[in-house]
Amino acid sequence: MANVTYSRVCKNFGSVKVIDELSLEIKDDTFVVLLGASGCGKTTLLRMTAGLETITNGEISINGVRMNEVHPRDRNIAMVFQNYALYPTMSVFENIAFSLEIKKLGREEIKKRVEETAAILNLTDYLHRQPKELSGGQRQRAAMGRAMVRDADVFLFDEPLSNLDAKLRAHMRVEIRQLHDRLKATTIYVTHDQVEAMTMADQIVLMRNGIIEQTASPDELYNRPASKFAADFVGTPSMNFLEGSIESHNGAPCFSNKGLQLPLPPDCPAKAGQAVICGLRPTDLHPDENGPIKGVLRFREKTGAETNLHFSSMDNHLIATTSRDQEIGIGANIAFSIDARRIHLFDKNSERRI
Amino acid sequence: MIVETAATRRTRIVLAWLVTGLFVFPLYYWVTTAFKSSKDIFNIPPSVWQFSPTLKNFEEVFGISFGYLQRQEVGMGGGDFYMTPRLIDSIVVALGSTALAIVISTMAAYSLSRMDFSGRHHFVNWILSTRMMPPVAVAIPMFFLYKDIGLMDTHLGIIIIHALMNLPLAVLLLKSFFDDVPREIDESAIIDGATRWTIFRRIILPVASGGIAATAVLCFIFSWTEFIFVLTLTQTGLKTVPVVSSSFVTSTGTAWGNMAALGAASMAPAFIFILLVQKQLVRGLTLGSLKQ
Secondary structure (H helix, E strand, C coil), X not given: CCCEEEEEEEEEECCEEEXXXXXXXXXXXXXXXXXXXXXXXXXXXXXXXXXXXXXXXXXXXXXXXXXXXXXXXXXXXXXXXXXXXXXXXXXXXXXXXXXXXXXXXXXXXXXXXXXXXXXXXXXXXXXXXXXXXXXXXXXXXXXXXHHHCCCCCEEEEECCCCCCCHHHHHHHHHHHHHHHHHHCCEEXXXXXXXXXXXXXXXXEEEEECCEEEEEECHHXXXXXXXEHHHHHHCCCCCCEEEEEEEEEECCEEEEEECCEEEECXXXXXXXXXXXXXXXXXXXXXXXXXXXXXXXXXXXXXXXXXXXXXXXXXXXXXXEEEEECCCCCCCCCEXXXXXXXXXXXXXXXXXXXXX | CCCCCHHHHHHHHHHHHHHHHHHHHHHHXXXXXXXXXXXXXXXXXXXXXXXXXXXHHHHHHHCCCCCCCCHHHCCCCCCCCCCHHHHHHHHHHHHHHXXXXXXXXXXXXXXXXXXXCCCHXXXXXXXXXXXXXXXXXXXXXXXXXXXXHCCCCCHHHHHHHHHHHHHHHHHHHHHHHHHHCCHHHHHHHHHCCCCHHHXXXXXXXXXXXXXXXXXXXXXHHHHHHCCXXXXXXXXXXXXXXXXXXXXXXXXXXXXXXXXXXXXXXXXXXXXXHHHHHHHHHXXXXXXXXXXX
């Protein structure tokens, strides 16, 4: 059980800056998800934590001990790779037992620990099988078993679910999270899948171009995104963005865009006249005949439980998520309202939250 | 799918047999020559299918008696055409040089595949370039070198030169097999606490065993059929099969039957070797254990 601290960590590949002065504190027992698009440096950061990449500048420490020069085997970490990286010629038992054998534990002890791990992961019946004889989900579990058996301080996961089909992925999400709740080990989990991040994390670290965009709990990231990028990255369908400015109507602040007027909460910190980007989550838009957001329905997208309505309003293309009972014809006029507290405002220049 | 008519199917089968026949016939003719008496060998038209088989040629070449030859006709185990020791020389040289080449090249290929050092790329090219030189260009300098250091006319000398000759190919071939093994497997083992040597021995070698077997087969065959180095670097101590084959050409004529007997017999070791590693060869092609 360990704290992991990154202070001003940099990583360059040649002249390319992959990680730029990144600082982050990961507390004991937390499940942290590094979230970001591909190429944002999240996997590099994980590999640096494991010791598989050198650190160009800055310091990574585990439990206060500087790790930069420590060999991966001495960091007491465990890692699950995207392609599982099981040892192809060894059985599941040998795969899980490998690290214990290297530590020269006794045969009885190894057998006991492997079997305990296998029982937790429902792998007992497959221990004698070769990796190629396992299904994707079983391979994934075998890879987790190999990590779990070691009693590591920190667990590192590098997109472990991306090779599984959607249903199995949903199942493994729950399993991994339950496993974490049971083992209580500090976990760093890399993914580009916002659903994985939202469902599993205690804390999400949203990365972009080698820097941290926002560190927050899933709720906070969704409800109070720190920037337009964070707001756009999380949530399906993505947030609607409208450019406009703040106006004052009889002393009450209001967002204005080409004739669209949205009242804002009275304590809104934005100043009158300020150029802003207004963010509206599709799920926060409610059909309301008298609502301020009026438009024409262009396209309907059914997802089963809900229907996404694509509509145009004053040259803007917007999406609203409504209940599946809404039966509106294409081309019909529709109107929506939104709770003023659910409106997100970002500065137009810095794109940071106001 | 293309639907095949009966006619195209027939043509395809006939063509397949023709091509197969074209390749197999010389082999067949050579092997049957080994079982022919001189009379049958020089028959015009050639007796391809009908001849009275004899083991006389084998008796002369290997000094074993099957009853076709009177003991006094040829000095058993001492005649001009007695080749058993030469076959053993060939086997020793081919096995020895293959083993040496494989031991060195697996380690070299693993380092080239996994370890980052400056100039690695140039190093690989340099290894490849040594193969571009024709062996004849090296044979004479090697002759003087071997004479000076005492490797002339020794099994060890030929084993070393054959291993050297095969190293570039073996290293490059094995490197490509190792490159196919995902790096994550090494990394996973590093985190599990394994040293480089443990990873190489316990994980990479078994995974790449198919590739190693294929490489070994090639090394074995190249050594088995090599001519120039054995010709220039040996005198009486040893001779391999390709070189002694020329000794059947004598001032009184060519002993075609004996030459064919040695040739037919010399196919056997390579054939057996390939059979032995065949299982590994097939496995090398079906590495299905990794999700990629």
